[in-house]
Each structure stands twice: as structure tokens, then as C-alpha cells.
Amino acid sequence: MKITTFLPTGKKGKFRIEEVDATDSSIMHIGFEHFQNLDHLRALKLHHCTYLTDICLSKLVYLKESLRDLQISSCGDITDAGLVHLHKLHKLQTLFLCDLPAVKDMDKGSRDLGRRAAIV
DSSP states (O other): OOOOOOOOSSTTTSSOOOOOOOOTTTGGGGGGGGTTTTTTOOOEEESSSSTHHHHHHHGGGGGGGOOOOEESOOTTTTOHHHHHHGGGGOOOOEEEEETTTTTSSSHHHHHHHTSSSOOO
């Protein structure tokens, strides 16, 4: 299966993607491979993403050195096990978690991040 993207091509370093708003998108785990080498991505919004799963959150490790702001909201398949992966995001400053019905202990997920991120 061939996966294509519609991102601009050209000389390395010519373009920088700094924010992604995936609201109402059909992003799934195979799409997270495209986050590799996005060294400047600082904000990611995952709102109402029907196919977002815990596996997707494990792949956010690609952004561990750049991601500062993360929103995960209204994603029904995210569980406590998925939130555990967020501790790998070393630069995270702001985390917004909301309307995640499969998460049983939202407070535990945020406590695991310690003082590195402001939980909104």
C-alpha cells in the first residue's frame, strides 16, 4: 500500500511545519509516521479524531524534542494506557485533555507528567 502526502517538497530546511490542527480528521496510526523528522512541530491539536487510538499516542515520540502544546479531546478510543506515552514528550509545556470517555483516571495521566506541563 502506497501512502502519499501533499506536503511541499524541496530543499531540506526550506519549509517548517510548526502547527498541525487535525480537528475532525481521519488520522490513524499509519499517518503518524509522517511526523518523523518534523523538528519544528510545536503544537498539535487532535480533536474529534474518530480513528485516534493509544497506538497513535505511542508514536508521538517522534515529536519528543519539539512538541510544546498538545490537545487531545473528544477522541473516544484513547484510554489511560495511551496517556502513559505522553511522559516521553520532553518539551511539553501545555496539555489539554477533554472528553475522553475511555479514560478512567484523567488525573493520573496528568500527574505522570509532573511539573513539565501545565494541564488545562
